[in-house]
Amino acid sequence: MQGRNFTRREFIRNFSMATFFGLSFPFLSSCGKEMVEDFLQKHFLEMTHEEKELIISRLEERYFKKYGKKFTVSIQEAIPNTLWGYGLDLSRCIGCRRCVYACIEENNCSRQEPQSQWIRVIRLRKGSLINLEDSEHYYNPDYVPEKEFIYIPVQCQQCENPPCVKVCPVHATWKEPDGLVVVDYNWCIGCRYCMAACPYRGRVFNWAEPNVPKDKWNLSVHYLGNRPRMRNVVEKCTFCIQRIRKGRYPACVEVCPTGSRKFGNLLDPQSEIRYVIQNKRTFRLKEDLNTEPKFYYFFEA
Amino acid sequence: MHSFKETVKETWRFYRKTLSLVFTGSKEYYLWCILLLCIMGIGFLCYLPQLQIGLITTNMRDQVVWGLYISNFTYLVGVAAAAVLLVVPAYIYQFGPIKEIVVLGELFAASSIIMALLFVTVDLGRVDRFWHMIPLIGKMNFPSSLLAWDVVVLNIYLLLNLIIPIYLLVKTYYGKEPNKKFIVPLILFSIPMAVTIHTVTAFIYNGLPARPFWNASILAPRFLASAFCSGPAIIIIVFQILREYTFIKIEDRALFKIAELMAYAMFLNLFFLISEMFKEYYSNTIHIASLKYLYEGLHGHNLLVPWIWVGTIMNLIAFILFLFPVTRQRLSTLNIGCILIIAGVWIEKGPGLIIPGFIPDPLGEIYEYIPNFRELFISFGIWATGFLIFTLLMKVAIPIASGEFSHIQYEREISPLKMKSESN
Numbered sequence: 001m002q003g004r005n006f007t008r009r010e011f012i013r014n015f016s017m018a019t020f021f022g023l024s025f026p027f028l029s030s031c032g033k034e035m036v037e038d039f040l041q042k043h044f045l046e047m048t049h050e051e052k053e054l055i056i057s058r059l060e061e062r063y064f065k066k067y068g069k070k071f072t073v074s075i076q077e078a079i080p081n082t083l084w085g086y087g088l089d090l091s092r093c094i095g096c097r098r099c100v101y102a103c104i105e106e107n108n109c110s111r112q113e114p115q116s117q118w119i120r121v122i123r124l125r126k127g128s129l130i131n132l133e134d135s136e137h138y139y140n141p142d143y144v145p146e147k148e149f150i151y152i153p154v155q156c157q158q159c160e161n162p163p164c165v166k167v168c169p170v171h172a173t174w175k176e177p178d179g180l181v182v183v184d185y186n187w188c189i190g191c192r193y194c195m196a197a198c199p200y201r202g203r204v205f206n207w208a209e210p211n212v213p214k215d216k217w218n219l220s221v222h223y224l225g226n227r228p229r230m231r232n233v234v235e236k237c238t239f240c241i242q243r244i245r246k247g248r249y250p251a252c253v254e255v256c257p258t259g260s261r262k263f264g265n266l267l268d269p270q271s272e273i274r275y276v277i278q279n280k281r282t283f284r285l286k287e288d289l290n291t292e293p294k295f296y297y298f299f300e301a
Numbered sequence: 302m303h304s305f306k307e308t309v310k311e312t313w314r315f316y317r318k319t320l321s322l323v324f325t326g327s328k329e330y331y332l333w334c335i336l337l338l339c340i341m342g343i344g345f346l347c348y349l350p351q352l353q354i355g356l357i358t359t360n361m362r363d364q365v366v367w368g369l370y371i372s373n374f375t376y377l378v379g380v381a382a383a384a385v386l387l388v389v390p391a392y393i394y395q396f397g398p399i400k401e402i403v404v405l406g407e408l409f410a411a412s413s414i415i416m417a418l419l420f421v422t423v424d425l426g427r428v429d430r431f432w433h434m435i436p437l438i439g440k441m442n443f444p445s446s447l448l449a450w451d452v453v454v455l456n457i458y459l460l461l462n463l464i465i466p467i468y469l470l471v472k473t474y475y476g477k478e479p480n481k482k483f484i485v486p487l488i489l490f491s492i493p494m495a496v497t498i499h500t501v502t503a504f505i506y507n508g509l510p511a512r513p514f515w516n517a518s519i520l521a522p523r524f525l526a527s528a529f530c531s532g533p534a535i536i537i538i539v540f541q542i543l544r545e546y547t548f549i550k551i552e553d554r555a556l557f558k559i560a561e562l563m564a565y566a567m568f569l570n571l572f573f574l575i576s577e578m579f580k581e582y583y584s585n586t587i588h589i590a591s592l593k594y595l596y597e598g599l600h601g602h603n604l605l606v607p608w609i610w611v612g613t614i615m616n617l618i619a620f621i622l623f624l625f626p627v628t629r630q631r632l633s634t635l636n637i638g639c640i641l642i643i644a645g646v647w648i649e650k651g652p653g654l655i656i657p658g659f660i661p662d663p664l665g666e667i668y669e670y671i672p673n674f675r676e677l678f679i680s681f682g683i684w685a686t687g688f689l690i691f692t693l694l695m696k697v698a699i700p701i702a703s704g705e706f707s708h709i710q711y712e713r714e715i716s717p718l719k720m721k722s723e724s725n
Contacts, residue, residue: 016438039429043440114362122664131587132665154664163511169448170433171440187440189433190356190426192366193448199511199663205366205426207357231355232426289510 034062043171044184044223056223063228067217074222076245078178084239084294085179086250087262087276088153091300095144095151097121099252099261103155106240106251107226108218110210118204118237119155119252126150155252156181156202156237157285157293164194164203173234178245179266179294180238182224188233195234199286200293203236239263266294315471319697322706326696329546337689344682347675348423356426359676364668365659369676370424372651373683374417376531378455378502379524379650381413382495383532385462387559389492394558400473401549401702403488404466408694409536410495411462414455416687423679447505451498458498461491470701499524506658514591514658517580523573524650529566530616531646533559534639541636547699557630563642564623570646571620574613594667595657604669605656612648615641 037058047055056073063071100119103109109116122135126148135152145151162181165173172188175181195203209231221227222242229235240250244263248254253261264271273296276282280298287293326334351358361368384406391402422428433439434452443449465487472479503521510516537559540551581589593599598606622628622638629635661667672680700706 016435035429043433046440114357120664132663133587133590133661135665137664137666163509167442167446167448167509169442169446169452170430171442172433187430187433188427189430191421191424191448192426193446193505195363195366196506196658197509197511201363201662201664204363206355207362208355 038186041186043187045171045174052223059223059227067214067228069214069217069219071217071219071221071227073227074220074242074245075224076222078176078180079245080177081265081267082178083266084158084244085264085266085271085273085277086158086239086295087273087280087282088295088297089258089260089262089280089300090150090152090297092258092260093121093151093153094258095121095123095139095146095149096257098255098257099153102251102255103237105216106218106243107237108210108212108221108228109204109235110206110208111212111216113211114207116204116206116210116235118202118235119153120201121151121153123149123151152297153252154200154202154285155295156239157200157291157295158239160292160294161290163197163199163289163291167193167197169193176224176241180224180241181236182238182241183234183236184224185227185229185233185235190232190234192234199289199291203234205234206231312471315474318706322697322700323693330692330696333692334689337685337692340685341682341689344679344685347678347682351423351675351679352428358673360670360673362668362670364662364666365656365670367424367655367659368670369652369672369680370420372655373680374420374424375502375524375655376647376651377413377417377420377687379499379528379646380532380535381410381417381458381462382499382525383528383530384410384413384536385491385495386529387533387536388488390558390562391555394555400469401699402551402555404469404698404702405539405543405549405695406536407462407466407491408698409539409691411459411466412687412691412694414459414462414498415690416683418455418459419683419686420680423683447501447508450501451505454494454498454501458491458494461487461494465491466698470698473704474701474707476707496525499528506654511663512591512658513588515654517577519573519577523570523577526566526570526573527646527650530563530570530619530642531650533563533566534642534646537639538636538643541632543695543699547695548703548705549699553630553632556632556635560623560629560635560638564620564629567616567620567623567642571616574649590661591657594660595653599661600667602660602667602669604671605653608648609653612645612653615645616649619645 041055042051044052052075056075059073060071063069063073100117100121103119104111104115104117107118109118120137122132122137123139123146124132124135128134129150129152139146139149158179158181160175160179162173162175165175165181169191170187170189173181173183173194190205192205195201195205206229210229212228217228218226220242222238222245225238225241240248240252243250249263250261253263262272262276264273266273268274276298277296280300282296282298284293284296359368387406388403391406422431425431434441434449436443436453441449441452443453465484468484468487469479500521503524506512506515507518507520508516537556540556543549544551578592581592590599594602595605595609597603619638619641622634622641628638656670660669697706
């Protein structure tokens with residue numbers, strides 16, 4: 001019974017795709033092979049391993065043609081028994097925004113018009129923490145930190161109950177087994193419902209073709225992370241999926257000059273992040289929304 | 302099998318005849334159509350760069366991700382819902398030509414839904430991947446995503462509003478009685494569906510705790526109440542145009558009755574607004590920010606303030622005009638009231654509902670959005686498309702419904718008798 005159901009679904013899909021393809025053949029033949037391949041590409045989670053391999057070799061070829069660089073596209077899966085968690089020491093953060101720019105470089109984000117920032121550092125007057133309405137996004141003093149202010153870096157909080165995943169009409173975004181919320185850039189239809197649903201502004205839209213200077217590409221990329229994106233799709237922080245699945249720290253953790261950023265496996269009792277949760281007084285942003293972020297803010301003293 | 306073949310053949314003949322109807326008309330008809338086609342053309346030309354360069358050509362940004370397109374979408378779903386709900390009073394109060402009203406209402410709803418779907422289409426970043434949303438073929442996130450729900454119910458509703466009037470018209474065309482067992486359940490089904498499409502559309506916004514402005518349970522009732530104002534307001538105007546230019550007869554009595562129902566709806570709409578205002582202003586939590594931005598401005602940002610006050614005052618004046626029988630039952634004041642409602646509700650539940658939801662954004666940033674010319678022209682283009690579709694539908698539907706345009710054989714047999722009985 002199960003098998004028959006599956007074949008029927010497959011049949012409907014193949015038949016209608018074939019019909020559609022047949023009907024639109026004159027149109028499709030006028031645009032390139034690439035567009036046809038893109039149009040027919042399956043959802044990432046529905047591809048077999050062989051199909052994924054084919055897709056990434058095709059991507060590498062295409063990136064070479066387009067950007068003149070040899071990218072290595074990884075499809076490395078989640079490491080078993082990991083659940084990534086992040087800690088951020090608010091008493092140490094000086095608001096220098098080095099994390100913001102390290103992130104942009106690491107993740108091949110659009111540099112300008114508009115600049116795609118996966119981390120936003122907001123400045124709040126001391127004495128206030130929860131009401132973000134008085135936050136300043138574009139503070140620009142000669143020196144940080146400033147006496148009267150504290151800084152809160154905010155990025156995707158990798159919620160356990162992600163509202164963005166709940167609302168996406170086409171399953172283009174989902175939570176990986178290691179807790180990362182990722183996007184299939186080739187499946188996203190660009191409706192931006194996830195951005196409306198996110199309480200942390202964890203998502204950024206490619207309003208135009210992202211622009212990255214030719215010599216600035218990071219060539220080590222992950223399919224679900226920092227590979228070059230196209231216009232009109234959504235993108236987001238993945239805790240540097242391309243790094244952490246290979247045992248490295250996220251770029252923002254590495255670059256932070258004050259050591260405010262902690263990272264590790266929540267399932268490992270010996271990890272740094274577990275130490276933070278055990279020994280510091282942590283809180284999470286907008287806990288009242290029940291999104292269960294895996295991003296813990298804390299204070300040193 | 303035989304009857305199926307015949308149906309196909311008959312349908313084909315029917316379509317051929319409709320084409321000749323569409324292409325003949327008065328000077329005003331041609332002028333109107335050409336005007337609409339020009340606006341559509343300009344809209345399309347504006348759309349092409351948006352498609353090629355990206356949505357950066359609009360004024361939407363990461364802070365305000367939905368703008369004029371989704372505002373129009375929301376408004377039009379309401380109009381579509383209300384148009385069909387007009388069928389109910391038409392039955393209850395026996396508004397003369399009920400069949401015409403059903404046909405007209407449903408075709409009007411269909412045109413509005415097409416406009417609404419077009420607005421979603423131009424708002425989509427990757428139109429080329431639309432098939433990802435089609436059930437079974439794509440990978441629809443059903444039942445979790447309200448947008449998936451909306452796609453389903455809007456398409457069912459569109460289908461209903463095409464099947465019912467086309468079926469009725471084809472039957473009339475051939476001088477046959479419609480099969481009541483087939484069509485009455487469908488008409489009845491379209492009524493709860495009208496409520497459903499608007500409720501689901503409200504839930505799209507309502508279900509987002511990240512946006513306190515929308516996360517109020519009054520939202521869906523408010524949507525329905527305001528739809529009952531704007532939809533009938535447009536219909537009253539359309540009725541008057543139609544009885545001026547066509548043979549369709551609609552009594553003033555029917556218009557006044559609709560106006561009375563609109564007065565109740567506007568009362569509810571204003572009452573819900575006051576409830577919302579009270580809750581926000583009296584409790585005065587941080588969640589009031591968006592409402593404050595809309596009605597009085599926030600931290601010196603007040604781009605929407607004049608708009609919403611104009612809209613609110615329009616609604617108030619219209620309410621007073623519709624409340625008193627003296628002004629409600631005079632065509633001049635009735636029409637003023639209708640125009641005030643059409644514009645007032647558009648401001649209130651279009652831009653006045655969508656944009657403040659994003660201001661301030663979840664991290665407290667204020668980005669003031671106002672649509673640019675490209676968005677405006679694309680929107681005009683879509684409205685023109687809807688008007689053109691409705692005009693063409695009416696051009697064919699009215700002669701058929703009123704019996705002037707029918708199958709040759711039927712004309713020969715029945716029409717002389719019918720003319721006779723009508724003149725008596």
